[in-house]
Amino acid sequence: MLSAQFLLTGELLGFDDFIPSFLAVDSSEILKGVNYASGSAGIRQETGKQLGVNLELSKQLENHQTIVSRIVDMVGIEPAASHLNKCFYWSVIGSNDYLNNYFIPQHYNTSSQYTPDKYAEALIKQYSQQIMTLYNSGARKVALNGIGPIGCAPYSTANYDTKGSLCVDSMNDAVNYFNRRLKSLVNQLNNDLADAKFIYLNAVGFGSEYTASPGFSFKLNGCCKANEHGQCVPNQTPCIFRSLSLFWDLFHPTEVSNKLSALLSYRSLKKIL
Numbered sequence: 001m002l003s004a005q006f007l008l009t010g011e012l013l014g015f016d017d018f019i020p021s022f023l024a025v026d027s028s029e030i031l032k033g034v035n036y037a038s039g040s041a042g043i044r045q046e047t048g049k050q051l052g053v054n055l056e057l058s059k060q061l062e063n064h065q066t067i068v069s070r071i072v073d074m075v076g077i078e079p080a081a082s083h084l085n086k087c088f089y090w091s092v093i094g095s096n097d098y099l100n101n102y103f104i105p106q107h108y109n110t111s112s113q114y115t116p117d118k119y120a121e122a123l124i125k126q127y128s129q130q131i132m133t134l135y136n137s138g139a140r141k142v143a144l145n146g147i148g149p150i151g152c153a154p155y156s157t158a159n160y161d162t163k164g165s166l167c168v169d170s171m172n173d174a175v176n177y178f179n180r181r182l183k184s185l186v187n188q189l190n191n192d193l194a195d196a197k198f199i200y201l202n203a204v205g206f207g208s209e210y211t212a213s214p215g216f217s218f219k220l221n222g223c224c225k226a227n228e229h230g231q232c233v234p235n236q237t238p239c240i241f242r243s244l245s246l247f248w249d250l251f252h253p254t255e256v257s258n259k260l261s262a263l264l265s266y267r268s269l270k271k272i273l
Helices: 004-013 057-075 077-086 096-102 116-136 154-159 169-192 203-211 255-269
Strands: 088-091 141-145 197-201 218-222 245-247
Touching: 057 077, 057 116, 088 116, 096 116, 096 169, 116 141, 116 169, 141 169, 141 255, 169 197, 197 255, 245 255
Parallel strands: 088 141, 141 197, 218 245
Antiparallel strands: none
16 A cells, blocks of 8 residues: 555655556566555455445455566566565555444444454454465565554544544544554564564554644644545635645645654664665
8 A cells, every 4th residue: 555655755765756556557667666555445355445446455465466477577586586575565554444444334334243352353364364465475574554543533533422532532442453463463473484574663653743743733624625525625725824734634644744754654664674
């Protein structure tokens, strides 16, 4: 998965340009990297489908395998394996499995099937299998993002009961089950797979950096007029002081908050690069 945070971190890591998408990449660019992201997609197959067609993580991994095969055809099996071992992989996924699945019971029944803890357990079980698929394809340097404080997003505070808090604590508590299990998974992977390096990126920590900053005067307000899905309405005037706002629409961070996340991510990623 890809985000604006990833793009800005890419600049810090030395990338000259955007990483091309799977659908647009040509043979001359393949060895430089590929973006498999799909908006609204998640770990689970059904996540985000109420918004339209997307490619869940398993489909993204199938696309990656297609790229692996193309690299093998280009350079041969052993050089391809050596190249893939040196590549850096970054997975930013999971928030949609809550925002566009678990917490919208009008579309999905997962919240009636699972308690928050059991849902996190099911997600991590599936995610661990997907990560092993990535490893078996040659990945040896992998960063896995935790889920940020989704209960503080403007969409959440506008549509769910905050019970007097600044955020919807029940939503943040739910993703914390996921984050704790993901941390444990990263530790397990590092113990079990000595030839690989995995790192957990603490998105909750990034969120605390935002809310502690006096510069964000409109912390929990979106910068644009949003539709029923929390996305910006086209051709509307956004807020004047965009550099002071944390969120662009009701879900997505502004450039200034992405820059802060990118810097924090970069500092962590240097440990495995």
